[in-house]
Amino acid sequence: MARALLVALVVLTCGTIYLFIAKIWWMPALVSVSGAAVDREFSSTLLILGVVFVLAQIALGLFVWKYRNTNPATHSTGHRGAEFAWTAITATIFVALSLAGERTWAELRNGQPASTQDLQVEVTGTQFAWYFRYPGPDGKFGATRPESVDASLGSAAAIGLDAGDPAAKDDRVTSALVVPVNREVRLQLHAQDVIHSFFVPELRLKQDAVPGLNVQAHFQATNLGDYEIVCAELCGLGHYRMHAILRVVSEDDFQRWQRQQEGAAR
C-alpha cells in the first residue's frame, strides 16, 4: 500500500509537470500589450509553486513509504529551529510573490496616462447581449434614460439612448466591438440589469460590468483578427450564450468603418 501511494504521487507529479510543459491546453495566444506582464507573472509563479508542489508530494510519498510500519517510531515532539526556518522561508516566498504580483497589478490598472488619441468605447451588458457605443466626432457620450430602453427597436434603443440630447446625435451603438490595432482603447463598462463580466481571454482582460457603476478598463490590441468576448459572471439563464465579437482592424480599416457607421446612421 505504501508503495502504491508513492507510485500514485510520483505519477501525479510527473503527469502534472508534463501537462504544464506540453501545454496541450493553455492560454490562447496573447494579443494585448499589457497581457505580456500577466503571462510573465504567471510563468514565474507557476515555476516557484511547481517546485513546492513536487517537493511536498514526493516528500509525502517517500516518508510514507520509508517509514511504513517497520521500525519503532522516533520520539520527537517538535523542533523550534525547524519551525522558525520554514516559517521564515515560506513567509519570504509568499511576500516576495505578493510584491511581484502587486507591481504587475499596478502596471495593468494604471498603464500609460490617458491621451486624446485613445479610443473611447462604452460597453453595456444586458441579459443576454453586449452593446458597444462610440461617442462619434464630438467625442462625447450622450445621455441614456432607463425609460427609453427597448431592445426591439435596435441597438441604440437597447441601451436607452436619449434622442433629445444633442451629444447623443452622433453616438453609434454596435453589437461588435471594432477597434484599431496598436491604439489604446478605454472602456467604460455598464450593466443595465444584472452583473455581467467582459472577458476576452486573448487580451488577458476581464472586468465586471455592474449596474450603477461606471467601471473603467483599458487595453491595446497587438494583432489583427476576430476574438470572442464572453460573459464571465453568472447573469441568468442565457449566460452561456452571451457573447460578442472583438474585431481588431488596421487604423485605415477602422477609419473606413467609422465613416460607414456615420453614413449608415445619417
Add this chain to the structure above:
Amino acid sequence: MSDQSRTDRSTAPGLLGRVFSRDHKVIGLQYFFLSIAAALVGVALSALMRFHLVWPDAALPFFGSIKPEQYLAMLTMHGTLMIFFVLTTAPQGAFGNYFLPLQIGAREMAFPRLNMLSFWLTLLAFLVLLSAFFVGGGAPISGWTHYPPLSAVPSAGPGQGLGMDLWIASIGLFCFASVLGSINFIVTVLDRRAPSMTMMRLPLTVWAWFITAILSLLAFTVLHAAILLLFMDRHAGTSFFVPEGVVVNGNVLQHAGGSPLLWQHLFWFFGHPEVYIAILPGMGLTSHLLSTFARKPVFGYRAMVYAMLAIGALGFMVWGHHMFVSGMNPFAAFAFSLMTMVIGVPSAIKTFNWLATLWRGSIRLTVPMMFAIGFVSVFVTGGLSGPILAQPALDMYLHDTYFVVAHFHLIMGVAAVMGIFAGTYFWFPKMFGRQMNTKLGYAHFWMTFVGAYAIFLPMHFLGMAGHPRRYSQLTEVHFLQPLLPLQRFITFAAFITIAGQGLFLLNLFWSMRKGQPANDNHWEATTLEWGAQREPLDVVRGPYEFNVPGAKADFLKQSGEEDAS
C-alpha cells in the same frame, strides 16, 4: 448538580425521547445522517450537470432534456447543499457534537436543549431548501453566491421568485442553527473540560472545532444580516443592493441608491471564513490521525495550534480576493492580495508539521490513515493554486473560470470530504461498536483519491484556456469547442468516482449491522474517547504521547488508564 439531572432526563427511553434527543451522541449521529442525505442529493445534481455539459441534447428518462435554467438551479442547489449541509454539517455538527465532549472529558455539551434545537432547525432548513425544487419556477438560478441584482429581482429569471425566497428562508434557519451550535461549542470547550484538561492538552481536533465555532459565530451572523437585507430588497421596497435605473426585461425598477458590491462584501465576509469552517476540522483530524498512525507525537503541537488560530484570524481579512474584478477600488486589491498570500504561511506551517510528524514514524496504513494522507496531498495541490489566484493580475484572467472551480473543489471540497471519510472510518468503531470492512475501505480510498484528481486536475487547464464557469451549455462559444474532449474525460471520471462512493455507503450500512465487533480502543489511540467513561475523569498528560522513551506500550492514554499494567 442540575447538569446531571438534565442529562439523565435526556436519555429517558421512548421513541419520542430518542428522536428528540438531547444526547450529544445522538445529535452527532443525526447530523451525520443528515449530511449523508444532503451529499446524496448534491452528488446526484453534479452527475446530472456533468451529463448535460457533455450531452446537452440528450433526454433523461422521466425528465426530458435539461433546460439552461434547470442546469443553473442544479448548480445553485449543489453548491448550497455541499457547502452548508455537507461541509459545514458533517465535520462540525456530526463529529464535533459526538466527540468533542468525549475528548475533553465532559458529560454533555454545555446546552443540550439548545443542541437539539440546532439540529432540528438545520433539518428544517434542509427540507425548506429542497422544497425550492418543487415550486413554480423551480429552484433559484443565481448560484450559491447570489449576486444581486440577479438575486434581488424576482423577474430576473426563472426560480428567482418563490424559489429564491425559499433559499433565503432555508439559509436563514441554517445561520440561526449554526450560531446556536457555535455558542454551544465555545462554552463547552471553555467551561466543561475535565479539571486537568488544560487548553494545551486538548487534542488538535478539539482546537479545530473550537476555532471553527468562533468563525461560525462571527461569519454566520453576518450572512444572516445580509440575507435579511436581500429579503427586504425583494419584498419591503428597500434598496440595499439595487441601484437606480436598473432595467430588467424592459421594466424600470423602482429602486435607488443601493450597491451590488455591498452584497459581495457582506457575502464574502462570511464566505471566506466559511472555507475555513469547512476545512479546519479536517486539518485538526488530519494532525490527530497522522500522529496516531505514525505512532509519533504531533510534530510542533503548539505551532499547529497557533497556525490554526492565525488561519482563523487572517481568514476574516481576505474576503476581497473574491472581488478583484468586481469593480471594487483597485487599490483595495493590494491589501487583500497581501493578506491572502500571508495566510499561505500558517497553511504551509501545517503542511511542514504534518510531513515532520510522518518523518521517522512507524506508519500504520489503516484506512483512516490513507484518507489523512490523501487530505495532505489534496490540501497541497488545492492550496498551491491559491497564491496564483491571490495575485489580482492573474486572477483577472482566471477569475470565474474552471481554474477557480478546480481550486475550491480541491481545497475545500475534496480535502474536507477526505477529512469526513477519515473521521468516519476512524470513529466508526466508537460510534457503532463494530469495524468497517477494510478491503472495501481501501478500494473506496483509491477510487476517491485517484478519481478526485482525475476530475479536478484537468479543470485547471480548462480554466487556463479561458473556459468560463457556470455555463449550462458549451455549444455557443467557439473557443470552448477544442476543450470538449477534456470535458468529456472529466464527466467519465466523475461517473466512476461517484460510483466508487457506493462502496462507502455499502460498507457503512453493512458494517453498522454486520461488521466485526470492535474493542474499546480499536486503534490503540490515546485520547479520552477511547477509554471507559469513568468518573471522575482525570487527565494526566497531553494527547499525543506515542513511543515515549521508557514507556511499556507504544502509546500512553491521556486518562492514565492502563499506566500501571
